[in-house]
Amino acid sequence: MSGEEGEVGQTPVARVPIGTIAKEWARLGCIGFGGPPTHISLLRRMCVQERGWIDAKEFEDAIATTNLLPGPASTQLAIYCAWRLRGAVGGIVGGLCFIVPGLVLILALAAVFLAGHPPGWVLGAAAGAGAGVPAVALHAASGLVPASWKRIGTKHAQQARWAVYALAGGTAAAATGPYLVLVLVACGATEIVVRRSGGQTSSGRAGAVIPAVVLHGAALGGLGALAWVALKVGALSYGGGFVIVPLMQHDAVSAYHWMTGAQFLNAVALGQVTPGPVVQTVAVVGYAAAGVGGGLLAALVAFAPSFAFVLLGGRHFDQLRANSTVASFLTGAGPAVIGAIAGSAVPLGLSLQHLWQIPVLAGALAWLLVFRRGVVSALLIAGAVGAVVALAGAPA
Numbered sequence: 001m002s003g004e005e006g007e008v009g010q011t012p013v014a015r016v017p018i019g020t021i022a023k024e025w026a027r028l029g030c031i032g033f034g035g036p037p038t039h040i041s042l043l044r045r046m047c048v049q050e051r052g053w054i055d056a057k058e059f060e061d062a063i064a065t066t067n068l069l070p071g072p073a074s075t076q077l078a079i080y081c082a083w084r085l086r087g088a089v090g091g092i093v094g095g096l097c098f099i100v101p102g103l104v105l106i107l108a109l110a111a112v113f114l115a116g117h118p119p120g121w122v123l124g125a126a127a128g129a130g131a132g133v134p135a136v137a138l139h140a141a142s143g144l145v146p147a148s149w150k151r152i153g154t155k156h157a158q159q160a161r162w163a164v165y166a167l168a169g170g171t172a173a174a175a176t177g178p179y180l181v182l183v184l185v186a187c188g189a190t191e192i193v194v195r196r197s198g199g200q201t202s203s204g205r206a207g208a209v210i211p212a213v214v215l216h217g218a219a220l221g222g223l224g225a226l227a228w229v230a231l232k233v234g235a236l237s238y239g240g241g242f243v244i245v246p247l248m249q250h251d252a253v254s255a256y257h258w259m260t261g262a263q264f265l266n267a268v269a270l271g272q273v274t275p276g277p278v279v280q281t282v283a284v285v286g287y288a289a290a291g292v293g294g295g296l297l298a299a300l301v302a303f304a305p306s307f308a309f310v311l312l313g314g315r316h317f318d319q320l321r322a323n324s325t326v327a328s329f330l331t332g333a334g335p336a337v338i339g340a341i342a343g344s345a346v347p348l349g350l351s352l353q354h355l356w357q358i359p360v361l362a363g364a365l366a367w368l369l370v371f372r373r374g375v376v377s378a379l380l381i382a383g384a385v386g387a388v389v390a391l392a393g394a395p396a
Contacts, residue, residue, distance in 0.1 A: 039074035102276025128386015130265030131357035132364035169339030173246035191332025261351030
C-alpha cells in the first residue's frame with residue numbers, strides 16, 4: 001500500500017495537491033527560525049489544527065518516533081507529514097521545500113563571512129556571534145537533561161549509569177573528536193545489555209561495523225572526506241541538531257583544515273540564526289572545503305538519510321517506537337549525547353581569539369541560562385556587539 005492512502009495502522013488521509021505541499025512547506029522553511037520547537041509548532045498548527053490533514057495523536061506519535069531516529073528530528077517530521085499526505089513524491093517535495101530556503105540563505109551568508117577580505121564590521125559580527133556559541137551549546141544540553149533524567153529511572157544504579165554516560169560523552173566531545181560516535185554507540189549498547197541481562201541483540205554487529213567505517217572514512221580526502229563528514233552528521237547524530245558540533249569540529253578544523261576554529265564558530269552561529277534545521281551548519285563546512293558545490297554536496301549527503309528513514313521506514317514507525325531494544329539504546333545514548341553537547345563547549349571556547357569575546361560569552365550565558373531568553377536573539381545581540389567593537393577599532 002502506498003503512503004498516499006495511508007499505511008498499516010494509520011487512518012487514510014485525503015490526497016493533497018503537490019503544489020500545496022510545495023507552497024506550504026516552503027513557507028515553513030522561510031519562517032522556521034528558532035530550531036526544532038518552532039518547526040514542530042508550525043507543523044502542528046498547519047497539519048493538525050488548521051488543515052486537519054493529520055490526526056493529533058498520530059502527529060504526537062510521529063514526534064516521538066522521529067526523536068528515536070538519528071539525524072534532524074524536526075526535518076524528519078516535516079518529511080513524514082508530507083509523506084503522509086502524498087506518499088514518496090510528497091515526502092521528497094515537502095522535505096526539499098522545507099530545507100532549501102534556509103540552505104540558500106546559509107550559503108549566501110557563508111560566502112560573506114568566509115570571504116577572503118570581508119569588511120571589518122563583518123569580521124566583528126562573526127567574532128561576536130561566535131563568542132556566544134559555547135553558551136548555546138551549554139543551553140542546548142541543559143534543555144535535554146530533564147527528559148533524559150526521567151527516562152533512565154529513579155533507582156540509584158540507573159542514575160549512576162546516567163552520570164557515567166554523560167561524563168563519557170562530555171569527555172569524548174572535549175578530547176577525542178572523531179571517535180565520539182563510537183562512545184555514543186557504546187553507551188547505548190551498554191544500556192541494552194544491562195536492561196536485557198546479556199540477551200542477544202544486534203548491537204554487537206553494529207559495534208563491529210562502525211569502527212571499520214570510521215577508520216575507512218578517516219583515510220579519505222577531498223570530496224570523499226567531505227561526503228564522509230556529512231554522512232556522519234546525517235546518519236550517526238543522535239539527540240538533535242547540536243550534537244553535530246563535536247562530530248564536525250575535529251574533522252573540519254583539525255583533520256582536514258578546511259576552516260579555522262574561529263570560522264567554525266561562525267558556521268555554528270549561522271546554523272543557529274538561519275531558518276530551517278541546525279544541521280545546515282554542515283553546508284558552511286562544505287562551502288569552506290569546496291565552495292558552493294561543496295556546500296550543496298554536504299547538504300545532499302547529510303539530509304539523504306532523513307529522507308531514506310522516512311520514505312522507506314515510515315510505515316514501520318509504530319513498531320520502531322514500541323521496540324524495547326531501540327528504547328534501551330536511546331536511554332543509554334541520550335545522556336552521552338547531552339554530555340557531548342555540553343563537552344563541545346570546551347573546544348568551542350578554546351577557539352575564541354580575542355579578550356573582548358570573553359565578556360560577550362558571559363553575557364550570552366546569562367541571557368540564555370539566567371534570563372532564559374532565545375538562542376537567535378542571543379547570537380544576534382552578540383553579533384551586534386562584535387560589529388560595534390570592531391568599528392571602535394578592536395581586533396576582530
